[in-house]
Amino acid sequence: MEILTGNELISGAAVYLDGHGVWVEDLQSARLYAKDEAVARDEALAASKATGRVVSLEIEEVEQVDGVIVPKRLRERIRAAGPTAPLSLNGQAYERQHLGEDGHVSIR
Amino acid sequence: MYRYDEFDAAFVAGRTAQFADQVKRRLSGELSEDQFRPLRLMNGLYLQLHAYMLRVAVPYGTLSSRQMRKLAHIARTYDRGYGHFTTRQNIQYNWPKLSDIPAVLEELASVEMHAIQTSGNCIRNVTTDQFAGAAADEIIDPRPIAEILRQWSSLHPEFSYLPRKFKIAITGSPNDRAAIRFHDIGLQAAVNGAGEIGWEVWVGGGLGRTPMIAKLLNSFVPNEHLLAYLESIMRVYNRYGRRDNKYKARIKILVHEEGLESIKGQVEAEFAEVRGGVLTLPQEEVDRISAYFAPPAFADRSGDSVDIAYQSIIDPAYGRWLDNNLHPHVQSGYASVTISLKPVGGAPGDATDAQMDVVADLAERYSYDELRVTHEQNLVLPHVAIADLRAVFDVLVAHDLAEGNNNLITDMICCPGLDFCALANARSIPIAQEISRKFADPVRQKEIGDLKIKISGCINACGHHHVGHIGLLGVEKKGGELYQITLGGDATESASVGKIIGPGFEAEEVPNAIEKLVDFYISQRQGEEETFLVAYRRLGEAPFKEALYG
Numbered sequence: 001m002e003i004l005t006g007n008e009l010i011s012g013a014a015v016y017l018d019g020h021g022v023w024v025e026d027l028q029s030a031r032l033y034a035k036d037e038a039v040a041r042d043e044a045l046a047a048s049k050a051t052g053r054v055v056s057l058e059i060e061e062v063e064q065v066d067g068v069i070v071p072k073r074l075r076e077r078i079r080a081a082g083p084t085a086p087l088s089l090n091g092q093a094y095e096r097q098h099l100g101e102d103g104h105v106s107i108r
Numbered sequence: 109m110y111r112y113d114e115f116d117a118a119f120v121a122g123r124t125a126q127f128a129d130q131v132k133r134r135l136s137g138e139l140s141e142d143q144f145r146p147l148r149l150m151n152g153l154y155l156q157l158h159a160y161m162l163r164v165a166v167p168y169g170t171l172s173s174r175q176m177r178k179l180a181h182i183a184r185t186y187d188r189g190y191g192h193f194t195t196r197q198n199i200q201y202n203w204p205k206l207s208d209i210p211a212v213l214e215e216l217a218s219v220e221m222h223a224i225q226t227s228g229n230c231i232r233n234v235t236t237d238q239f240a241g242a243a244a245d246e247i248i249d250p251r252p253i254a255e256i257l258r259q260w261s262s263l264h265p266e267f268s269y270l271p272r273k274f275k276i277a278i279t280g281s282p283n284d285r286a287a288i289r290f291h292d293i294g295l296q297a298a299v300n301g302a303g304e305i306g307w308e309v310w311v312g313g314g315l316g317r318t319p320m321i322a323k324l325l326n327s328f329v330p331n332e333h334l335l336a337y338l339e340s341i342m343r344v345y346n347r348y349g350r351r352d353n354k355y356k357a358r359i360k361i362l363v364h365e366e367g368l369e370s371i372k373g374q375v376e377a378e379f380a381e382v383r384g385g386v387l388t389l390p391q392e393e394v395d396r397i398s399a400y401f402a403p404p405a406f407a408d409r410s411g412d413s414v415d416i417a418y419q420s421i422i423d424p425a426y427g428r429w430l431d432n433n434l435h436p437h438v439q440s441g442y443a444s445v446t447i448s449l450k451p452v453g454g455a456p457g458d459a460t461d462a463q464m465d466v467v468a469d470l471a472e473r474y475s476y477d478e479l480r481v482t483h484e485q486n487l488v489l490p491h492v493a494i495a496d497l498r499a500v501f502d503v504l505v506a507h508d509l510a511e512g513n514n515n516l517i518t519d520m521i522c523c524p525g526l527d528f529c530a531l532a533n534a535r536s537i538p539i540a541q542e543i544s545r546k547f548a549d550p551v552r553q554k555e556i557g558d559l560k561i562k563i564s565g566c567i568n569a570c571g572h573h574h575v576g577h578i579g580l581l582g583v584e585k586k587g588g589e590l591y592q593i594t595l596g597g598d599a600t601e602s603a604s605v606g607k608i609i610g611p612g613f614e615a616e617e618v619p620n621a622i623e624k625l626v627d628f629y630i631s632q633r634q635g636e637e638e639t640f641l642v643a644y645r646r647l648g649e650a651p652f653k654e655a656l657y658g
Contacts, residue, residue, distance in 0.1 A: 007155055007159075009134075009135070009141075009206065010135065010205055010206050010207050011159065011205050011206075012155055012156070012158065012160040012205070012206065013158065013159065014157070014158060052137050052140060052141060055141045055155065056155055072587060073587060074584075074587065074588065074589065075157070075526060075532075078526060078527060078535075079157045079158065082158065083527035083528060083537075084527055084535060084538055085455055085527050085535075085537040085538055085541065094527075096158050097158045097159040097203060100205070
């Protein structure tokens with residue numbers, strides 16, 4: 001299975017295309033594309049690129065483990081969850097970047 | 109400290125305004141990402157895994173307190189309260205928003221800083237010895253020449269689109285603390301038979317997927333002809349450097365494939381054309397620039413001293429700090445102080461906004477308003493009176509900056525790795541943190557002595573793993589991380605490239621693997637004075653491999 005991912009323009013936050021054609025922060029809301037949905041996937045990719053609001057667009061391979069979407073690549077798991085370094089200088093875990101008020105973008 | 113003249117100020121202000129307009133047009137949709145990407149990279153703005161990353165140049169690693177406070181302010185206001193000091197004497201912000209970048213660049217310009225040429229196929233930030241202008245062993249302060257190189261290379265129209273990025277390092281000391289043999293061009297101060305000071309010119313060094321030690325191209329180039337000579341090298345590289353394959357585009361490949369003598373012949377031919385022309389450096393201009401770097405008016409503290417052995421007994425932490433983190437100063441009664449950005453369990457090179465402010469305050473009060481950034485991801489107060497060391501230490505303790513581990517096993521270079529970097533294949537910071545915890549005991553660190561571990565999360569070698577006494581390279585294997593160990597690397601005047609010793613290790617196995625190597629070294633060394641590197645060179649690879657793999 002595959003998902004579409006990218007980085008939101010203003011924040012640079014990792015975002016995922018959901019089933020409603022909206023780019024969201026939550027990996028678990030990502031739309032899953034089966035292998036035979038390549039046409040729909042590529043159309044969504046092209047439409048997203050046309051908006052110019054999501055950059056570094058990529059198709060990522062994922063699997064579902066007990067109903068949870070898990071990217072196959074470690075890189076993508078880190079993108080989804082944030083840096084893994086256990087502690088920051090302030091003793092708090094690093095967070096991932098989040099979208100601002102105008103960060104959410106639809107391709108519809 | 110160099111101060112911008114009207115040309116510097118106008119050029120940075122102009123560029124800042126230009127980029128602000130480009131950001132505005134990108135956000136409005138007038139510019140596409142394909143159009144915008146090269147523009148943002150020309151201003152040091154990358155897009156990484158989680159966010160944008162802004163790389164800011166610290167020219168030749170020198171900062172004033174005012175500039176450091178501005179870096180802290182930017183971290184606090186536009187980022188997440190910290191910055192990351194890198195191996196090229198830059199600072200990187202990991203979490204800025206695109207819409208804030210114009211404001212950040214304006215803030216930087218207000219203290220004579222910028223992010224221009226911190227990316228792209230151009231001449232990057234010129235780096236140098238962190239103790240420049242202060243070191244007891246120095247032949248000459250290299251910073252005036254570094255500043256002249258900055259002015260020459262900034263927006264140089266001929267060298268803005270080179271075959272690949274181009275890095276120059278310069279040292280004024282016979283003891284190389286700037287890794288000049290691992291740069292595209294390395295300059296080292298030299299004295300000729302007439303007692304004149306000039307420059308050895310080394311060319312074709314570098315790390316990355318094809319690590320190479322630079323070769324000596326010219327053993328003495330006088331100051332007045334240095335720009336013409338460097339321009340000649342750049343022209344030969346620009347003309348013949350490969351543009352068909354980015355992995356073979358660096359000057360090290362050109363020198364390797366063409367041969368040093370062939371390159372030298374072409375450089376000399378070019379030099380014969382340009383020598384004595386507009387690139388001749390007038391002595392009065394060298395003097396004018398040098399005046400900005402004149403030593404401070406040191407108070408006479410020649411009678412001051414500190415008994416490190418005594419302090420080590422009554423206050424071991426202070427003793428360790430004195431023992432490891434001071435560097436001999438040219439002025440009697442003073443020392444250069446390394447401020448470690450490698451606390452146990454920390455991310456090497458990271459400093460909070462509060463820490464940056466504290467260091468700025470210390471520099472203002474105790475170091476004639478000067479600071480340095482080291483290529484080993486630490487900070488330096490270059491001119492501290494011996495009598496003030498205790499006061500400085502006490503402030504550092506209060507802000508988690510007093511680790512007395514300079515040049516010890518926990519003083520690691522470490523790239524951001526897969527936790528941040530879009531190019532990385534494996535993580536680096538968590539590995540450094542675990543090694544740091546494994547060897548946290550300061551008594552154990554002292555027993556081990558000088559040992560440099562350097563960690564890279566990919567073959568691009570931002571963590572300088574090739575020149576670590578123990579190097580770690582993270583690679584991707586079957587979707588997971590694996591760490592190759594190299595031994596015997598050295599970035600100094602006795603330069604060498606480390607060799608891969610055997611199969612890689614899983615992340616959780618790395619600290620124990622390092623411990624095996626360290627234990628073997630201690631069991632085999634000929635006294636405490638024989639460092640890990642010297643022992644490795646004496647014993648060779650085989651027994652270390654046996655100790656590691658059995």
